[in-house]
Amino acid sequence: DQCQQLTQNKELCNISITVKTTNSNHQKKVIPIIQTWFSQLASQVYFITDREDRTISRLTHNHLIDTKCGSNHYRESLSCKLEEELRHFGRNPSNWYCHFDDDNYLNVNRLFDVLKNYDFRNDWYIGKKSINHKLSAIYKNKVHYFSFATGGAGFCLSKSLFNKISTYIEDFVNISNSIGLPDDCSLGFIIESLIGVNLTEIHDFHSHLEYLGSFNSNNLKNQVSLSYKFETNNFVNISAFKNSDEDPTKFKAIHCNLYSKQSICLN
Ligand code: UDP
Numbered sequence: 162d163q164c165q166q167l168t169q170n171k172e173l174c175n176i177s178i179t180v181k182t183t184n185s186n187h188q189k190k191v192i193p194i195i196q197t198w199f200s201q202l203a204s205q206v207y208f209i210t211d212r213e214d215r216t217i218s219r220l221t222h223n224h225l226i227d228t229k230c231g232s233n234h235y236r237e238s239l240s241c242k243l244e245e246e247l248r249h250f251g252r253n254p255s256n257w258y259c260h261f262d263d264d265n266y267l268n269v270n271r272l273f274d275v276l277k278n279y280d281f282r283n284d285w286y287i288g289k290k291s292i293n294h295k296l297s298a299i300y301k302n303k304v305h306y307f308s309f310a311t312g313g314a315g316f317c318l319s320k321s322l323f324n325k326i327s328t329y330i331e332d333f334v335n336i337s338n339s340i341g342l343p344d345d346c347s348l349g350f351i352i353e354s355l356i357g358v359n360l361t362e363i364h365d366f367h368s369h370l371e372y373l374g375s376f377n378s379n380n381l382k383n384q385v386s387l388s389y390k391f392e393t394n395n396f397v398n399i400s401a402f403k404n405s406d407e408d409p410t411k412f413k414a415i416h417c418n419l420y421s422k423q424s425i426c427l428n
């Protein structure tokens with residue numbers, strides 16, 4: 162298993178990772194992941210999408226899961242996908258469960274460095290906030306205040322916490338509809354307000370809501386996740402690998418800066 166080349170700590174390789182995507186992103190966003198960090202954790206990573214795709218299925222050794230969720234940016238479609246990610250975790254018992262978006266570069270070594278500080282036998286909800294105040298939701302006539310880990314930066318759940326979430330999975334979309342909040346907020350609500358576990362914030366997870374230009378070859382290795390956004394020209398400050406057409410997301414440049422011995426970096 163490739164994972165064991167990354168860490169001596171076998172418990173960390175017992176991890177299940179899902180990446181939320183959509184059909185129209187398969188070529189431009191999923192392929193750069195397959196070419197970079199997916200290759201380091203190929204047995205543990207699955208893509209959750211909304212359309213079959215033979216090319217992606219072949220490239221991932223059938224790690225593409227087609228759902229009946231809508232292929233749009235509406236709350237219900239995105240909550241449907243997070244519900245499917247949680248169901249996938251339920252079918253694949255692991256010490257850790259992590260979600261990422263399809264515009265996330267995951268620095269696997271740094272993720273392991275972070276997770277090794279926490280015991281998966283206890284309840285841990287690990288990620289990064291995107292807003293500083295708590296959200297409020299009315300649920301069953303009661304007001305709740307809670308924080309949430311922003312889905313666009315990725316987050317992780319320990320096995321012990323996931324076992325407590327299990328009873329809410331089939332109801333996830335209903336809960337999200339009932340409080341009227343997006344998928345990542347709804348998960349934060351379930352964990353903080355219904356289960357009573359607080360988010361442990363790790364600042365080294367990053368979404369495209371942050372300015373990414375301050376990350377460069379000197380500080381990449383300390384980041385757990387990175388991202389990009391074409392529309393706002395928000396990218397890590399690193400020169401593209403070869404020419405920019407070949408590396409529009411900069412994932413190859415990031416990957417080769419961190420892991421220079423990988424095969425795509427050698428030619
Ligand atoms: N996404 C999706 N369906 C869509 C648009 C986006 O499933 O119609 C997924 C996308 O693949 C990504 C996540 O939702 O993993 C967030 O999408 P995006 O970065 O476009 O949105 P933002 O984070 O800006 O809300």
